[in-house]
Amino acid sequence: MGVRPGDDPGGGEYERAVGVIAAGLRGAGPAEAPGRLCAVAVELLPVDGASVSLRGDSMPLQLAASGAGAARLAQLQATLGDGPCHHVLRTGAPVLARDLADGACADRWPVFAQQALGSGVRAVYALPLGSTAVCVGTLDLYRASPGGLDAHQLHVALLVAGVMTVALTDLPYDARDAGEGWLSGLAADHDRVHQAVGMIMAQLGVGADEALARLRGDAFAHDRTVLEAALDVVARRRRFDTP
Template structure:
């Protein structure tokens, strides 16, 4: 599964060139789309941010990977969380519904058609701040070339996230349109229920999971005021 890895200097040059391209085409919000374009063998690419207060999907290239990212956050298990905890890539060539590492996630993911997942931690000073996730509906490993491409994109995401944080952009990320809508809905739930951002986002995800809906649909219902979250009794 492994192949020749670029020397450190070559790797840094590749990352620097990629960062320049991404900055010209949208910054952090462009990472997933650009990564998917160079790794078309996968069916989705997502980027999830981990902060001290919340876990947040910054971007996704389609509804499948967005569902999978939200599912991992809601269940608190999956390759994404494993990559954060171990600070190393997690490559799942054949996702079985009974995988003992994340049984609930694996079962739900397989029912959604996901057969393989590849999670690459985004590290700042050796500390995981995000994860770049790739999913596919057919089993099988990533090629050596695709694996190296994903590693470079994860490193570029780290550079962009650091720059965003230094520029004091909230939690430090320029988000996709979908993520921005989720942030807006989270703010509305905070106001309605009188809770903080982490709790509001958790209630959105829990409602989506309990109702077997996509988070995007729940967000739309909140933004259009078809759904309201009242304060929790007690």
């Protein structure tokens, strides 16, 4: 993320942030690091929740969160196909939404803004993970009160995002890696969504984008995640060509 000690506008606060990050990661295995860093972000910044998601072919995959509320907001963005996370994945640029009740945010993400406000969230800051050339995911920060991040707080947020990017490179993929095959489980979940999209395409005779939109709409209408809706389709508990 290009964060260097010499760039720090907060003087000794940089060293404090580094110390908190180091303490938060102490003893953590690769699979634990993303969740630990979400908790560190909440400790260091004026935010109430944090989540991290990886880029997927059709939707972001939630990797970790600081708590149930942050996890729900990450899943909501994946279900809707909209929100700050998606903008970051498309552009590679940070999104700092100071007040979701503001008309500009409501116009930009009408359903997400409404749902987030209903969950008690007023501000969202979404930061890209990866390099300037490739965005591999996002760190999303949620705040119950409106407002922005000052220069030092943004610097710390980018520092956490930079460490998160490094942590992602150490994630074990399959069971051969220290017995932690959980990341392959995320890929399997993603495959289930693709399988469900294919089944909906066959049932309705529509393209992939339309089928995914139908799946997302069904999930949102029934207050479920896209994965939960997809599993019903794959298990043939839900069809889209019957009333």
